[in-house]
Amino acid sequence: MPAKLSVNLNAIAMLRNRRDLPWPSVTGLGQIALEAGASGLTVHPRPDQRHIRFSDLAPIRSLIDDLYPQTEFNMEGFPNDEFLDLVERHQPEQVTLVPDDPAQATSDHGWDFRLNHNLLGNVVGRLKKNGFRVSLFADGDPDVEALTIAKETGADRIELYTGPYGGCYDDPERGEILLEALGQTADIARTLGLEVNAGHDLTVANLPALAARIPHLAEVSIGHGLTADALEYGMAETVRRFCRACGQDI
Ligand SMILES: CC(=O)[C@@H](O)[C@H](O)COP(=O)(O)O
Numbered sequence: 463m464p465a466k467l468s469v470n471l472n473a474i475a476m477l478r479n480r481r482d483l484p485w486p487s488v489t490g491l492g493q494i495a496l497e498a499g500a501s502g503l504t505v506h507p508r509p510d511q512r513h514i515r516f517s518d519l520a521p522i523r524s525l526i527d528d529l530y531p532q533t534e535f536n537m538e539g540f541p542n543d544e545f546l547d548l549v550e551r552h553q554p555e556q557v558t559l560v561p562d563d564p565a566q567a568t569s570d571h572g573w574d575f576r577l578n579h580n581l582l583g584n585v586v587g588r589l590k591k592n593g594f595r596v597s598l599f600a601d602g603d604p605d606v607e608a609l610t611i612a613k614e615t616g617a618d619r620i621e622l623y624t625g626p627y628g629g630c631y632d633d634p635e636r637g638e639i640l641l642e643a644l645g646q647t648a649d650i651a652r653t654l655g656l657e658v659n660a661g662h663d664l665t666v667a668n669l670p671a672l673a674a675r676i677p678h679l680a681e682v683s684i685g686h687g688l689t690a691d692a693l694e695y696g697m698a699e700t701v702r703r704f705c706r707a708c709g710q711d712i
């Protein structure tokens with residue numbers, strides 16, 4: 463089963479926020495993406511609302527509920543009270559917990575599961591009790607003990623942080639090494655009963671090798687590289703290109 467594509471709207475929101483104007487429309491581009499074949503929309507409402515604003519969340523939820531009920535809403539964020547309140551209010555199908563400090567420029571590492579097993583156990587338990595699918599951001603590090611702790615939190619999935627792999631666009635040898643670490647991490651996760659998502663700096667160029675190495679990859683969430691391509695090919699054609707890069711027959 464090819465990986466599903468969830469389009470991250472952060473970069474669209476960042477462009478919109480340059481002016482006090484409603485375009486480019488986050489929901490408008492999201493609708494084009496879903497119409498073109500994306501399986502869902504992803505947002506990361508950071509505390510400073512640098513791109514996705516809390517006011518964006520209800521319109522995205524409504525877009526999916528009203529027009530594309532077979533698709534999913536994925537909300538990413540650090541599990542502070544503010545984020546968890548947003549999750550409760552907007553009821554995404556998936557919650558992806560990331561260990562981001564508010565000052566971080568972007569998500570640049572996965573969880574330290576040993577250090578955070580109490581925090582994650584409590585938060586995941588609360589989210590699972592309320593019916594959410596929970597994914598935990600994880601480095602490409604085949605650490606059986608750490609991944610076992612991730613499983614023991616009650617999470618459904620890990621999301622492989624693919625930033626270093628994406629950054630190797632000009633260093634194929636290092637890319638191969640990082641890809642294998644991601645693949646071994648995914649293999650261990652599967653053995654433990656965790657499903658596997660992936661995201662960060664994925665592109666049409668680097669996605670096919672990831673999908674081939676991780677045939678059980680459930681979902682990729684992609685924003686920066688996809689938005690860059692959308693400036694060149696348009697959103698609809700870009701979504702189709704990324705779906706094909708996932709191995710989908712679209
Ligand atoms: C978790 C992850 O890798 C990305 O989805 C992250 O949300 C990107 O955040 P920015 O778009 O703020 O860089």
Ligand SMILES: NCC(=O)COP(=O)(O)O
Pocket residue numbers: 470504538621660661662663664683684685686687688
């Ligand atoms: N979880 C990764 C994501 O949603 C988008 O990351 P990127 O493609 O913007 O780097």
